[in-house]
Amino acid sequence: MFTPAQQILRMGFGFALAQALRVVVELKIADALAGAERTAEELASAGGANPDALYRVMRLLASEGVFREVSPRLFAQTELSAALRSDLPGGPSDFVRMINTEAYRSFGDLPYSIKTGRTAFERLFGAPRFEWLDAHPEQAALFQRAMVSVSQGANEAVAAAYDFSTARRVVDVGGGHGQLLSLILRRNSHLSGVLLDRPAGIASAKAGLGGPLSRTEFVAGDFFEAVPRGGDVYILKRVIHDWDDGRASLILRNCREAMTPDGSVLVAERIIGEGDDQDLNKYLDIVMLAVVGGKERSKPEYADLFLHCGLRLDRVIDTSADISVLVARAA
Template sequence: MSSATGEPSRPTDLFASSPLHDVMYGHIHSAALRAVAVHRIADHLAEGPRTAEELAARTATHGPSLHRILRLLAVRGLFREDERGAFGLTQEGQGLRTDLPDSRHPAVLMFTDPMFRRSADGLTDTLRTGRPGFTEAYGASFFEYLAKSPEDRATFDAGMATLSGPVDELVAQSYDFPPGSRVVDVAGGRGGLLRAILTRDPTLTGVLFDQPVTVAEHVLNGPGMSGRYEIEGGDFFVTVPAGGDFYVLKHILHDWNDEDVLRILGSVRRAATAGARLLVVDSVLPEPSAPHPGVEVDIVMLMILRGRERTAGEFEGLLARAGFRAERVLATPSLPSIVEAVAV
């Protein structure tokens, strides 16, 4: 047989990349992404491109298979292949390195974990029943399961910390708290957001409120923080600390259905005096539907919890029913917006 000549065939319109094509193969892309994250391939490209065989020798992986996976992810813009067949990291792919302060590696491991994959597989039944796929797959609610599974809890906590840390600073710089204000961070975790808020103005004071086991590991005892914060443990469905000028709920309401959101807001309203302000930090979906990363987060909520992302109108309605008047929505340089409301 003579040697091949000419150009290979090009994709026709039928097979060209399209929204349908990309979604159809989405699970393959995320599986490939998890594979290179688990084997920490990106860490071995920090000093420059390497061939798949060179990477395989360093990572105890199978070279030919690695080449094919990297080729796929190069098409998706995470790696680039040079003329000698060596792969390097693109700017977007740098987020897979574990040695960088803004690494997205823990978040990749979290969202591609079997917890999320099995929940996504259940969307077919969720569409029929309305129940989260996670509950059907694991026989428990998401947070009940994590409380009994330390390894999965660690995966979740690490992934969320990776995503939440940069958001805390961006949210804090997006709202001007009046000097001398007392800020109550409801379900504030270990206090990352409250620390970012208090750091910006030495006249501010705050209260970190969450489950006792959570606030026991708070991060507020840093320079310039002495005497400026209080720690309280409790259940926001029952009560929250009184006396705040501002109450903050960051990435809390989207975890819950409307009935539970009203219970949480009711606790805050009972604690807040008239005129106190509530800042709801969550994705605010556009109306009508338009591209927005919160739409994807909304499906994650559908998969694992009974919560949802909401539009500004939906927030306004819930706040009004709980005794708050929504006043404005502030954009931030990150995914969530700030819905500002006042207790009436």
């Protein structure tokens, strides 16, 4: 049993665990352990690492159940490390890598974000997160893979939760890799789709990252400028949480203007709850603050946001995953 001081110390070491995970993902250690137990020396030579340094990282992660040290310096896979294999479609390894590079570095400057309410990312990297990604294609591609990683189960749940039977044209605004749209179109053969994202997101979707996209128009554009017109459903999954109220309102107003008069705007988000339950969303909320300048919102906050954009919250659909669909219509 840990004393309160020890528990706080462990939390204070969170940075070490996060970076240790990043290292083993980058060295593909879980792939190397897929078929057999391996020594630290074997793992290091396969990944081009220093054997003693890697051993110490492996020992730390084994103490947290990520690997098992079966005899001195010999490691085996566990259920947790198996989840880090790079060949698992949509596994968490891409997200672990993505969040522990530029986003991680931004957290070193979290006090700046707390003092000013501004993003530490922009101060450190000289541009807002998504503009910076535009100029860094490798990281932008990793970001899209990470979005697939962190969406596992959620895209299926959102596609299943809403009844698209009376819709004709669905516009996925900020749909990135396209997995949600792909699943919606697969379930609803009468629908056509439009995928709007920045060029890197569209490129990943066209390359098939999110699955097949037939009956789809691809639009590389800027949702602050305009969104494609004439859709009867506009869906924004994990997009509004990237932005403060002013920027989020611009996107929602553009959807309101572009949609057919009886159209709907679906905002798929994890709604932040009251109280002090453990919730991954509370981590993501701070990431939004320090990295992109957005926030996770409660249901009343979403309802207010809609009202400022000529929309009204019609209902909230809980899905089978940790994500809800807020359905808004013209006010």
